[in-house]
Amino acid sequence: MQFPAPLIPATFLRRYKRFFADVVLADGAEITAHCPNPGAMLGLNAPGLPAWVSVSDNPKRKLSHTLELVEADGGLVGINTMLPNRLVAEALEAGTIPELAGYASVRREVKYGKASRIDFLLEDPTRGRCWLEVKNVHLMRTPGLAEFPDCVAARSARHLEELADQVAAGDRAVALFVIQRTDCEAFSACADLDPAFARGLDRASEAGVEVLIYACQVLSGSVEIRRALPWRR
Structure with a gap:
């Protein structure tokens, strides 16, 4: 499955309320992304981990960005349970x-x-x-x-x-x-x-x-x- 558009590199900051994650983009902007994962994300939610987010152009979405990948243990890990x-x-x-x-x-x-x-x-x-x-x-x-x-x-x-x-x-x-x-x-x-x-x-x-x-x-x-x-x- 190809992502419909190139993912945007970011740095993971924190996850809260289960479905929210704050990340910092390469230009220094801090944004809140949707975190499509109801689990604990053990080992994948430490501040500073490299991350990748997708962007939606759907105007009905409250959060335009979605957390898709996190880099851990030397490799990429998909966290989107959907x-x-x-x-x-x-x-x-x-x-x-x-x-x-x-x-x-x-x-x-x-x-x-x-x-x-x-x-x-x-x-x-x-x-x-x-x-x-x-x-x-x-x-x-x-x-x-x-x-x-x-x-x-x-x-x-x-x-x-x-x-x-x-x-x-x-x-x-x-x-x-x-x-x-x-x-x-x-x-x-x-x-x-x-x-x-x-x-x-x-x-x-x-x-x-x-x-x-x-x-x-x-x-x-x-x-x-x-x-x-x-x-x-």
Whole structure:
């Protein structure tokens, strides 16, 4: 996925009220950008980190800038949790995730469960249905090991239960973790920050939910799903 316009380099200052981030642009101007990330952003919110922001010309937006990337541990990390669904949509269309290729149709934001919407519903006359939930990953505390979540994620744990329900009903269900960084070689559920989610992921897998992990190539001009990684349980 190419960013529609070149990102603007900046320096990260602070994050507050979850969805606001102050940054300093190269000309010294301090601005407030939208921070599209409901998590803790551990390791990615230290003052002074290099950052990149996008600019929108939508006059209805209160904040014209959006924080997209932060440089940490020697590489770029995507912090926009809205981006993985766009990346997965492109990958599904291009057939670059072999485990999910070959379905006749793809629908987005389909209602399911008690009060949820699945990110993608893949359907095929001969293969049936595949319920696909996408999660953004950007936490790395141990070199090479990506972790999710970076804070308590009760909603994500509920999604795992609902995926297991689809398997019980006879459909296929997949939890896809998209790692928006290039320096990881494996993935693990973050049991110390959210033990309930870690247990839920194990239970979902045992119930037949497939767990896929894919890492991205992250550049200042584009982000693209590139390679599968193993799940370290």
